Amino acid sequence: MSRKEAALKKTLLIIxxxxxxxxxxxxxxxxxxxxxxxxxxLDLAEMVIRSRKVDAVLLDRVLNGKPVTTxxxxxxxxxxxxxxxxxxxxxxxxxxxxxxxxxxxxxxHKMESLNKLIAIxxxxxxxxxxxxxxxxxxxxYNMVFDLPQDSREPAKRDVIAYDPQLISIYSxxxxxxxQRRFRILLLGPVGTGKTHLARVLAGDxxxxxxxxxxxxxxxxxxxxxxxNREAVWVLQNIDKVIPEVQFEVATWxxxxxxxxxxxxxxxxxxxxLIPELLSCFSSNTFAFPPLRARSSREFDLFLEHFLxxxxxEGDGKSVDLTDDAYFSLSYYSWPxxxxxxxxxxxxxxxxxxxxxxxxxxxxxxxxxxxxxxxEIMKNELIFRTWVEELLENLNLKMLSLDDILRFKEELEYxxxxxxxxxxxxxxxxxxxxxxxxxxxxxxxxxxxxxxxxREP
Numbered sequence: 001m002s003r004k005e006a007a008l009k010k011t012l013l014i015i016x017x018x019x020x021x022x023x024x025x026x027x028x029x030x031x032x033x034x035x036x037x038x039x040x041x042l043d044l045a046e047m048v049i050r051s052r053k054v055d056a057v058l059l060d061r062v063l064n065g066k067p068v069t070t071x072x073x074x075x076x077x078x079x080x081x082x083x084x085x086x087x088x089x090x091x092x093x094x095x096x097x098x099x100x101x102x103x104x105x106x107x108x109h110k111m112e113s114l115n116k117l118i119a120i121x122x123x124x125x126x127x128x129x130x131x132x133x134x135x136x137x138x139x140x141y142n143m144v145f146d147l148p149q150d151s152r153e154p155a156k157r158d159v160i161a162y163d164p165q166l167i168s169i170y171s172x173x174x175x176x177x178x179q180r181r182f183r184i185l186l187l188g189p190v191g192t193g194k195t196h197l198a199r200v201l202a203g204d205x206x207x208x209x210x211x212x213x214x215x216x217x218x219x220x221x222x223x224x225x226x227x228n229r230e231a232v233w234v235l236q237n238i239d240k241v242i243p244e245v246q247f248e249v250a251t252w253x254x255x256x257x258x259x260x261x262x263x264x265x266x267x268x269x270x271x272x273l274i275p276e277l278l279s280c281f282s283s284n285t286f287a288f289p290p291l292r293a294r295s296s297r298e299f300d301l302f303l304e305h306f307l308x309x310x311x312x313e314g315d316g317k318s319v320d321l322t323d324d325a326y327f328s329l330s331y332y333s334w335p336x337x338x339x340x341x342x343x344x345x346x347x348x349x350x351x352x353x354x355x356x357x358x359x360x361x362x363x364x365x366x367x368x369x370x371x372x373x374x375e376i377m378k379n380e381l382i383f384r385t386w387v388e389e390l391l392e393n394l395n396l397k398m399l400s401l402d403d404i405l406r407f408k409e410e411l412e413y414x415x416x417x418x419x420x421x422x423x424x425x426x427x428x429x430x431x432x433x434x435x436x437x438x439x440x441x442x443x444x445x446x447x448x449x450x451x452x453x454r455e456p
Contacts, residue, residue: 010125011035011053015045016060016086021110025058032118042068046076054081055125058108058117061087073103082124084108084117111323112300113385115392165289170197176284177201181257185281187264187271188288191337195236198261202232205259209233211241211249231258239264239272250277291337302338303329306345319349320359328362332369344369413445420449 012029016022017040026036037052039045041063048054057077061068068085077083082105105124108117176182184201186194199206214235233256238249253260262281264271271278271285278285291299303321311318321329325348334340344366351364362370423429427441440446 009033009035010055010121011037012056012058012121013037013039013045013048013054014058015039015042015063016058017041017063018060028114029118032114034121042072042076049077049081056121057081057083058121059083059085061085070103077103079103082106084120084124086110086117113388115385115388165294169286169288173197173201173286177259181259183253183260183262183281183284185262185264185278185285186288187262187266187285189290189335189337190265191339192288192290193338194263194265194288195234198234198263201261202234202259205230205232207231207233208236210236211238211245215245215248215252232261233258234261234263236263237265238262238277239266243274246274246277250274250280253277253280291334291341299330302341303345306342307349309342310346310349317353318358319352322359322361324362325360325365328365328369409444412443413448416443416445417449420446420453425450425453 010033012034014022014026014029014036016025016038019040022038022040026038030036037048037054039048045057059068059073059077073083083103084106085104086108088110106120108120173184176184186198188194195208199208214233235249238246241249260280264273266272291302307319307321329341329344345360347366348360348364352358352360355364419430419433423433427446431438431440434440
C-alpha cells in the first residue's frame with residue numbers, strides 16, 4: 001500500500017478487554033478497509049491517541065469489570081473523535097445517558113451484524129448527507145411519531161431513522177413535487193407512513209379526502225374546481241370504491257390543474273384500480289416497504305423511540321428490554337408495521353411498570369410474539385446477518401443462475417451434513433431430526449453424502 005492510500009484509509013481505535021473478541025473484530029474491520037489500532041484499557045488508548053492518527057473509537061461499555069463513565073471518556077478521547085459504544089448487554093438506559101452527555105455518537109450491540117457496525121462508522125466518518133433530503137425525511141418521521149416539526153429525537157442526528165429504500169423513494173418523489181402539477185400514487189401495507197408522507201408533501205395546500213368526499217366537493221364548487229392550481233388533493237382508499245366512482249375520479253383528475261396524491265393501503269402487489277385511474281398517475285407509483293423489509297438499524301431506532309416515548313409520557317423512569325424480549329420483537333414479522341409496534345410497546349411498558357419491574361420481559365409481550373423465543377430466533381438473526389454480509393461482499397453482477405443454484409446446493413449440503421452425521425446415515429432418523437415427512441433420500445445433498453460415506 002502506498003503512503004497516499006494509507007493516508008486515505010480511516011483509522012479506528014478499538015478499546016475492548018475481551019482479547020479474543022478484540023482480535024476477531026479487528027480482523028473483520030481490517031477486511032472492510034479500515035486501519036486498526038487495538039488496546040484493552042483506557043491507559044493504552046490514551047497513548048495511542050497521543051501518538052497516532054485516530055478517526056473514530058470503538059469503546060466497550062464495560063472494561064475490566066467496570067462500566068466506562070463520561071469523565072473517563074472525556075479524559076482520554078478528544079471531543080473531535082466520535083465514539084461508538086459497543087456492548088453485549090441490554091443497557092439502553094446507560095447508553096442514552098452517555099449519548100445525552102455528548103460523548104457517545106452511536107451504539108452497536110454485539111448481537112447485531114458487522115455490516116450494521118460498518119454502516120454506523122461510515123455514517124459518522126463520511127460527514128453530511130444531502131441536507132435537503134434529510135431535513136424533509138426528518139419532517140416525515142416527526143409526523144410518524146407525532147413530534148414537533150423541529151424535533152430531532154430520539155437520535156441526535158438529522159433523521160430519526162435512515163433506511164436506504166425510503167431515502168431512494170423520497171428522493172424521487174421530491175423531484176416530482178418540484179413540478180407545478182404532480183400526480184403521485186403511494187401504496188403499501190397499513191402503518192408504513194404513507195399518509196404522513198403525503199401530508200409532508202402537500203403541506204398547507206393539502207385537502208385530505210376519500211373519493212366520495214372528493215366528488216361531493218367537486219359538485220359543490222362547480223367549474224372553478226378544475227382550475228384550482230393551489231390544492232394538493234390527497235385521495236385515500238381510492239381502490240375501495242366501485243369502478244364507476246373510480247372512473248369519475250379519473251375524469252376529474254385529468255381535467256384539473258391541481259396536484260393529486262393517491263394513498264392505497266394494500267397488503268398484496270395487486271392494485272385494484274381501473275386502468276383509467278391508474279394511468280392518471282403514469283409511472284409515478286411508489287411502494288412503501290413493510291417494516292420487516294427495512295434495515296435492522298431502522299427497526300432498532302423505531303423500537304428505541306417508542307420506548308422513550310412511553311418513558312416521557314409516564315413517570316419519566318426508563319424501561320429497558322431483556323435479551324429474550326428483544327429477540328422476540330426482532331424476530332416477529334410485524335404485519336401491521338409501525339402501528340402494531342407502537343401499541344405492543346405501549347402495552348408492554350404499562351404492564352412492566354404495574355409489576356414494579358425495570359425491563360420488559362417475555363411475559364408482558366403478546367402470546368403470538370412471546371412464542372417466538374429460543375434458539376430458532378437466534379438462528380434467524382444469525383442467518384439474516386450472514387445473508388447481509390454475503391450480499392455485501394459478493395459481486396452480484398458477475399453471478400449467473402448456475403452460480404446461484406450451485407451456492408444453494410452447497411449450502412444445503414453443509415447443513416444436511418450435520419443431520420446426516422447425527423442420524424448416522426439413517427434417513428428415517430434424519431427426517432425426524434429435520435421435523436419433516438417429505439421424501440429426502442433423492443435430494444442431491446443426500447446422494448452426495450451417501451457417496452462420500454460409502455465404504456470402499
